[in-house]
Amino acid sequence: MKPILIACVTILLSSACAQAQVAVIANRSVAETSLTPAQLLDLYQLNTRTWTDGHVVELMCLRENPDVERKFFDLLGRNPLELRKVWLRAQLSGRARPPLMISSQDDMLRHVASTRGAVGFVARDKVQGNVKILLVIE
């Protein structure tokens, strides 16, 4: 009985951990194989606008998924409001295009999979094989 109980608890915990993870995903055309949090912040602050192979970075941002968003912005160490101001300033001064806002994880996966140079984020357990994972946020 005891081993079964332990197994159940382990499964439940691992499941919870898997749900809590957030994956930073990219289109398969992106040359990068991984990103550091600092590089990710540079992308979302619009400091870096091209990938190392010269292609334009197509930023995507998930909305209406508070748990996933909170983990993502916590990793960046930035208040979402701060980033919104950065995006607005960049857009209105003609410097860069702001991230495309996407309201569901399925849409995010579809957009990232179909857009060259795209990068976004979803819950780790949603990721399918048609995108690549650049960073996993625990």
Next chain:
Amino acid sequence: MSVRITVALCCFVLVPGMTRGQSAMDALDVFGYFQSVFDHSGEKTSIVGMPTSSGTRNTFILQQANIFFRKQFNPRFAAFVDLEFTNTYASTRKWGTFRLEEAWIRYQTSEAFSIKAGLLVPTFNNLNEIKNRTPILPYITRPFVYEAAAEGVSSLDDFVPGSAFLQIEGAFNVNEIRLDYAVYAGNGDPDFISSGQEGQRYSIGGTDTTTFKLIGGRVGVRAGQLKAGFSMASDKANRQDIGIGPVQRLRFGGDLSYQLGLLSLESEVIATKEYLDDRQSQVYAAVARLDPRLGKEPANLFVYGVLAYDISESFFVYGGWEYLESHATSVTRGTMAGGGYRPIDNVVVKCQYLHISNEFQGLSSYLSDRVQAGVSVMF
């Protein structure tokens, strides 16, 4: 919940031209904003030897409307056009102004180097480039020297360069610090630019009639949530009206911004000075004796600071102070306080109280209290 609301707000930066699967290079982005304001002002003017005059005024005004076009041709080339309308523009009634604020193309080789060519707003301090972007600004009436709607009253060009035609800019990281730079060149003071009016048969409107040019730049540093910079611009001011011709002018600026959680500070200082030679100084002093508005020396100082706090993702409040000293004779002070509310993603409802006082050599004074409410809409 708060993150959800916050990120939902971000959708007002959505680009209308972008649809599923499109890349930035596929679409022409067309977007813009406007700010409509109700302004109640009470004013009191005192001049030595004359009775004090006072009055109040209530007015609606479409303070600002801008339409942008942006096209990313490829990773290296992008073009940007900004059309600007101010003060309830109507050409038939001669209200407000309409102008091509910006039209430039940018060639970027890397983050550290890009070049913009065409009509552009040069980088000077933090606010100059975005002084007219009302959706970003918490206030309705901008700091004195940046208020485009008051352009007919005071010249912005006395303090900050309004336009340039070539700018090289870039940024790079050094450990945890990000350094950025911008250098630019443009025409001389707008007073030297030909209007092409009737009678000037051999000059084309909008062309510079001088051989000297505007040059300037900014170096900036960003460390965490701290951002600071030093700016400088050199050109010549047109003093033909007092008979001394072009005068060397330098404009210096410093800016400091800091974000601490939901609290943010933005501040700037601008100092301008015109350098007269001996002959020019003598003429200036002689004319100034007849016209006290010229003051003791052709120099200006402007300082402002605004502290803003985001109460929530929807509400914010702010307070600010500004000081303007002109030609060592006129001192103008302003204090502002206000707040804003974002009912939906694209809309900011703002309110502002502004108190302005001006003293001119003990000869005159001006007091103004303004209460404003406005709405800034981005589309």
